[in-house]
Each structure stands twice: as C-alpha cells, then as structure tokens.
Amino acid sequence: MKQSSDLKKFEGFNSWSDKDIETFAKYFEEKTFKVNEIIVNEQSEGQELYLLAEGKVRVERQVMGEDQTLKILESGEIFGEMSLFDNYPRSATVRSFENSRLLLMNKTSYDKLRAEDAEVASKFLELIIQTLSMRLRQTNKNLEILSLWLI
Amino acid sequence: MALFGGKKSSFRKEDFVRTLKSGDHKKAYEMLAESKPEDLADDNEVLFSFIGLKYLATKEMFSGKLKVGNLDDLEEAWEFSGEIERFLGLMIYRFSLDPKYLPRLVDYLELLGRCEDAIALINKTNPKITDPELLNKLGFLNWELKDYRAALDCFKKSLVYASNPIIYNSMALIYNELGNQVLAKKYFAEGLKSFPDDITLLTNYGVLLFNLGEYEASNNIVSKLKKYNVGTNFLHAGIGKILPPEYEIDLETELKRHPKNPGIVLEIAKYYLRRGDLGKLIDFIVAEVKNGNDSPKISTILSYAYYYNFQFSEAENTIIRSLGKYSNDITLLLALIFLYIHMGKLANVIPVLEKIKTVDPMYIESLFNVAMILEGANIFTKAKLLYDWYVKVSDNSSGKFVASLKLEIIDSKLKVRKEEKHNETIF
Numbered sequence: 082m083k084q085s086s087d088l089k090k091f092e093g094f095n096s097w098s099d100k101d102i103e104t105f106a107k108y109f110e111e112k113t114f115k116v117n118e119i120i121v122n123e124q125s126e127g128q129e130l131y132l133l134a135e136g137k138v139r140v141e142r143q144v145m146g147e148d149q150t151l152k153i154l155e156s157g158e159i160f161g162e163m164s165l166f167d168n169y170p171r172s173a174t175v176r177s178f179e180n181s182r183l184l185l186m187n188k189t190s191y192d193k194l195r196a197e198d199a200e201v202a203s204k205f206l207e208l209i210i211q212t213l214s215m216r217l218r219q220t221n222k223n224l225e226i227l228s229l230w231l232i
Numbered sequence: 233m234a235l236f237g238g239k240k241s242s243f244r245k246e247d248f249v250r251t252l253k254s255g256d257h258k259k260a261y262e263m264l265a266e267s268k269p270e271d272l273a274d275d276n277e278v279l280f281s282f283i284g285l286k287y288l289a290t291k292e293m294f295s296g297k298l299k300v301g302n303l304d305d306l307e308e309a310w311e312f313s314g315e316i317e318r319f320l321g322l323m324i325y326r327f328s329l330d331p332k333y334l335p336r337l338v339d340y341l342e343l344l345g346r347c348e349d350a351i352a353l354i355n356k357t358n359p360k361i362t363d364p365e366l367l368n369k370l371g372f373l374n375w376e377l378k379d380y381r382a383a384l385d386c387f388k389k390s391l392v393y394a395s396n397p398i399i400y401n402s403m404a405l406i407y408n409e410l411g412n413q414v415l416a417k418k419y420f421a422e423g424l425k426s427f428p429d430d431i432t433l434l435t436n437y438g439v440l441l442f443n444l445g446e447y448e449a450s451n452n453i454v455s456k457l458k459k460y461n462v463g464t465n466f467l468h469a470g471i472g473k474i475l476p477p478e479y480e481i482d483l484e485t486e487l488k489r490h491p492k493n494p495g496i497v498l499e500i501a502k503y504y505l506r507r508g509d510l511g512k513l514i515d516f517i518v519a520e521v522k523n524g525n526d527s528p529k530i531s532t533i534l535s536y537a538y539y540y541n542f543q544f545s546e547a548e549n550t551i552i553r554s555l556g557k558y559s560n561d562i563t564l565l566l567a568l569i570f571l572y573i574h575m576g577k578l579a580n581v582i583p584v585l586e587k588i589k590t591v592d593p594m595y596i597e598s599l600f601n602v603a604m605i606l607e608g609a610n611i612f613t614k615a616k617l618l619y620d621w622y623v624k625v626s627d628n629s630s631g632k633f634v635a636s637l638k639l640e641i642i643d644s645k646l647k648v649r650k651e652e653k654h655n656e657t658i659f
Contacts, residue, residue: 137630150637151604153630219594219601226598226618227605229570 084109084184087134091157093208104201108190114138114177121161123174128188130162136181142173153178162209165191245278252281252317260317261285269298276306277318284321291349294321294328311583312555312565316343331357335579338369342545343552347373364394368576371402372544380406397427398576401436405542408440416440429611431457432574497525501533510541528554528561535567539574547571560591578617585625596626600635607642612649616642 085106088094094102109132114120121127123142133156140152140160151173154160160175165188186194195202251260264272264282272279283294300306303326310319320340327333334357341350351373354366361367371386384406387399400423408416420437427433438453497520504513517534520526531554538547551568558564565588572580588595603618619635619642626632 149604149608150634153634155630219597222592222594222598223601223605225566226595226602229566229573 084111087184088132090134091132091159093159093211097204101201101204104198105194105205108194109184109186110190111182111184113180113182115180116177118177120175120177120181120183121171121173123172124170127161127171128164128168129185130165130191131160131175132184133158133160134182134184137178138181138183139176139178140173141176148174159212161185162212164188165209245275248278248281252285252315257285257288257317261289265289269294269296273298273300276300280306280310280321280325281315281318282321283324284317284319287320287324288317288344288346294324298325300325308583308586312552312559312587315556316340316549316552320344334358335365335369335577338373339548339577339580342373342376343549345545347376347545351377361389362393364390364396365576365579367393368396368399371399372575375402375406375542376545380410395426396576397423397430397433398574400424400427401430401432404433404440405436413440413444417444498527498529498533501530501537505533505537505540508540510537513537514541528558528564532563532567535571539571544571544575548575562588562591562595565591566595581621582624585621589625589627593627596622597628597631600626600631603635603638607638612642612646616646 085099085102088102088106088109089099097105111134114136120131120138121129133154135156137156138154138160139150140154141148142151143149154175161171163169164171165186191202194205248260248263251263260281264278264285267282269279269283272282279298279300286292287294303322306322307326310322320337323333323337323340327337334354338350338354341347341353351370354361354370354373358366361370367386367390371383371390374380374383374386384403387403387406390396390399400419404416404419404423407413407419417437417440420433420440423430423433424437434453434457438450438457441447441450441453497517501513501517504510504516514534514537517530517537521530521534531550535547535550535554538544538550548568548571551564551571555561555564555568565584568584569581572578572584585596585599599618599622603615603622606612606618607615616639619639622635623632623639626635
C-alpha cells in the first residue's frame with residue numbers, strides 16, 4: 082500500500098511498528114495538487130489533517146489586506162491538525178508551491194479509527210500532542226525573542 | 233608539559249594559563265615577554281593570549297607576517313569562552329589583516345576597560361570619521377570616560393548621517409546627567425518624533441517627566457507603555473520608579489521568611505530592579521555571588537542593572553564572564569543580544585545567534601516568526617533586521633528563501649514610505 086510506505090518517511094512514525102502503520106494508512110486518502118492550486122482556504126470550514134508526502138506547500142495569511150507568506154512546508158510535515166479537534170475556520174491558506182502529493186485524513190475517518198482501533202488512535206493522538214507541544218514551545222521562544230525589544 | 237618561546241627551559245603552559253586566569257596580566261605577559269609571535273605559532277591559545285597581553289602591556293599592535301589558518305573557527309570557539317585577553321589577541325591579529333575588524337577590536341578594548349586606548353585606535357586609523365557606527369562607538373567610549381562634550385559631539389555628528397533612537401536616548405541621558413533637563417526633554421521628544429514606539433525613549437522620557445513633576449504627561453507615557461507589558465515581563469529599572477504602590481514588597485520580612493538561596497536572591501534582585509534601586513541591586517548581587525548564590529539568571533539581572541546604570545562595559549562583561557562558566561545558557565545568550573541591540577552593536581549579534589543555533593535552533597526560527605509579527609504591525613526596520621539575521625544564520629533553505637523575499641518587499645515598502653514623507657515635506 083503506497084500510503085503506508087509514504088507514512089514511513091515521516092519522522093513521527095519512526096517508533097511505530099509496520100503493522101500499526103499499515104492499519105493507520107487505511108484511514109488516509111491521497112490527493113495531488115498542481116503548482117499554485119489552493120489546498121485549504123483561510124477562514125473556510127474544513128476538518129482534514131494533511132501530511133505532505135511529496136513537494137512543497139506555501140502557508141499564507143491575509144495581513145492588513147495583503148497576502149503574506151508565513152512559511153513553506155516541505156515533505157514530511159503535517160498541517161491542519163487543529164481542525165480535527167476544533168470547529169474553528171482555517172487559520173491560513175495553504176497553496177501548492179510545487180506539484181505536491183498529500184495524504185489527508187478527515188474527521189469521519191478519524192472517528193472511524195477511534196472506534197475501530199483505539200490503540201493506534203491513541204498513538205496518533207500522542208503524535209498530534211507532540212506536534213502541538215513543539216508549536217507551543219516555538220511560540221514561547223517567539224515571545225522571548227519579541228521581548229528583546231520590550232524590556 | 234608544553235614548552236614554548238624564547239624561555240624554553242622555564243615556560244610551562246599550565247602556569248601561564250593559571251596566571252592569566254588570575255587576572256594578573258602583567259605577570260602573564262612577563263612569562264612570555266621575550267618571545268616573538270613566530271616562536272609561539274605551535275599553540276594558538278598561547279599565541280593569541282600573548283598578542284593580547286602584549287598590547288595591554290605595551291600598546292603595541294601585532295605587525296608580523298605570521299600565518300594562522302581557520303580564524304573563523306577559532307573566533308567561533310573562543311567568543312564566549314570568557315578568555316577575553318586571548319580573544320583580544322585574535323581580534324588584533326584579524327585587524328592587522330583586515331581593517332573591518334576595528335569595531336570588534338574596539339569592543340573588546342572597551343570590555344577590558346581600555347576606553348582611552350580604544351578612542352586612540354579609532355582616531356589613529358580613521359582621521360576623518362563619517363561612519364555613524366564608529367561615531368556612535370566613539371560617543372559611548374567618551375561617555376564612559378565622562379567626557380560629555382566629546383560624547384555629545386560624536387552623537388550629534390552621527391545623527392547627521394543616520395537617525396537612531398539609541399543616540400537620541402543617549403544624548404538626552406547625558407544632558408540629564410549634566411542637569412540640563414530642557415535639552416534632555418528636547419532630545420527625547422525629537423527621538424520620539426522619528427521613533428514613536430521606542431520603549432527605551434518612552435520609558436526614560438516618562439521618568440524624566442515624572443521627576444520634573446509633570447505627572448499628567450508622565451502618566452500618558454505610562455499608559456502607552458502598558459500596551460507593551462513593560463514592568464511585568466522583564467522588569468525595567470526606569471519604569472520601576474513610577475510603578476504604583478502594589479508593586480511594593482516588605483523586603484526585610486521576605487528576607488527573614490526565606491533563607492537565602494539563588495531563587496530568593498533572584499526575587500530580591502528583581503524587586504530592586506523594579507524599584508530602580510540600581511546601586512543597592514548591584515551591591516546586593518555582587519555580595520551574593522561571592523557567597524556562592526550564583527546562577528545565569530542572577531548574572532543576567534546584574535548585567536541589566538549595570539546597563540540601566542549606564543555601565544555598559546560592566547553589563548557586557550558580566551554576561552561574557554558568566555558565559556565562560558555557563559556557555560550554553562540561553563538566558564545569558566539572549567541577554568547578550570539584548571545588550572548588543574540596545575547598545576547599537578548590531579554586528580555583534582550574529583556570532584551570538586550562531587551560538588544559540590547550536591544550543592536550540594528553535595530560537596532561530598523565532599527570528600523569522602517575530603519578524604513576521606513586527607512586519608504585520610508595520611514596524612519595518614526591526615522586521616528587516618530580524619529577517620536579515622535569519623537569512624544569515626538559519627539552515628532552513630525554504631525559510632531563508634521566504635525571508636529573502638520579505639526583505640525585498642520591506643525594502644520597497646520603506647522606499648515608498650520615504651517617498652511619501654518626502655512628498656509631505658514638499659507639499
């Protein structure tokens with residue numbers, strides 16, 4: 082199964098067994114996007130998490146009426162994970178920067194995974210917590226850097 | 233046992249290093265005084281310590297034809313080692329090869345309290361100075377020597393070439409020190425006209441107005457400063473003087489309630505800083521450090537106290553020495569960046585960031601993130617600085633690509649802003 086070989090490339094799955102990855106991969110579908118194609122739209126509804134299997138995507142946000150590039154994500158990175166757990170609109174637009182191939186899991190698939198394999202679902206949750214905690218740490222460090230001008 | 237130099241029979245590297253660490257420059261130099269740099273070329277540590285010590289003893293710059301490789305590696309490895317004399321030697325050597333090392337060499341002379349030598353060196357190598365960075369450096373050196381007239385002269389010249397909030401702030405503080413509050417107010421106000429959100433200018437202006445009894449104007453500045461959360465994140469000595477009474481603590485009760493330990497020492501130090509009692513704070517921490525209550529955070533607070541007390545080299549020296557002991561401490565490294573930013577030594581920031589990258593690369597990503605926040609708030613010059621640092625230090629090629637684009641965008645926005653300002657003046 083192609084999805085499972087893709088998942089093995091993600092750092093977060095290093096400690097997972099092949100069997101767990103095979104099980105987990107069944108809940109993903111694959112989508113390809115051409116250069117400049119919008120993957121998710123800022124402020125739109127959506128409850129999918131994405132894993133970038135190939136290519137690069139650009140994360141953009143409207144700031145004071147202008148589109149600002151926030152980041153370029155490369156293969157092996159995850160985005161959209163918050164939307165699986167809250168009902169808020171997307172916080173940024175993600176657009177394909179190169180021809181890209183993504184694996185996506187929607188809320189229905191995630192609920193299905195929880196019902197069918199609680200152990201893999203819990204491992205997945207741990208992975209999401211790790212991702213969020215890294216982002217929180219990054220935010221704390223941002224504040225430290227910002228405060229260099231504010232003390 | 234290593235043997236070097238002309239006195240091969242008697243020189244022991246271990247003795248030399250011990251003497252150097254004890255701070256006895258004269259004795260350390262005498263151990264090698266008869267040597268020539270070429271004799272010491274086998275050991276870079278001894279060689280550059282010797283070049284540094286020789287300058288300190290004789291004011292003689294290095295002028296030989298010695299070839300040493302991997303200078304960048306040595307610089308990276310030694311910058312925060314706490315061996316200031318050795319690093320001075322390296323800077324002297326690099327300066328002998330490339331005059332662009334003058335500002336860094338001057339920094340290290342200042343750090344060693346050799347302000348007169350630093351001034352003489354700048355004047356000798358640059359008879360007619362038009363570079364604002366060098367003029368500012370001369371200004372700060374003269375200020376440290378309490379030659380106020382010379383300092384003001386340098387700062388005034390520097391403002392002709394480049395507007396800079398640190399310089400407006402410094403001029404206002406000098407006039408305040410000289411008792412001329414009218415001119416102090418004038419320079420704060422002029423600085424704030426060009427840099428309305430500059431925290432240091434706002435804070436010091438607020439304190440001056442408070443001291444002059446202009447409470448309403450002072451309160452207006454405090455309200456503006458509250459937006460920036462000043463006084464709660466890191467505590468600012470200046471604003472402490474005008475903090476409301478709820479910030480008071482009963483220090484004697486606190487001291488009795490808790491036995492002294494680094495945590496309590498830190499709290500008490502923060503209290504002194506908040507109240508603006510800088511003299512007491514410095515005496516208190518210096519005594520506690522002697523008692524063994526030492527930590528990177530305490531050194532950081534001491535450094536801030538020196539900084540707010542206008543003892544800039546002491547501030548920098550405190551951090552550098554502490555980094556000799558706690559070389560990977562992020563609090564100290566960030567404090568050093570704070571000092572360099574606020575002292576206008578922006579060129580010195582890059583090596584510190586390189587060091588931070590080896591300890592925790594997430595801070596480098598933060599440069600990019602914070603640059604975006606500042607850019608979003610239209611604070612373009614600071615955003616530009618951060619993007620520029622990010623491009624120079626980061627290993628993230630995609631991030632660097634985006635940051636480079638952003639630098640181009642900001643440049644064009646700043647150009648438009650300048651043109652708009654120009655048109656406003658015309659019309």
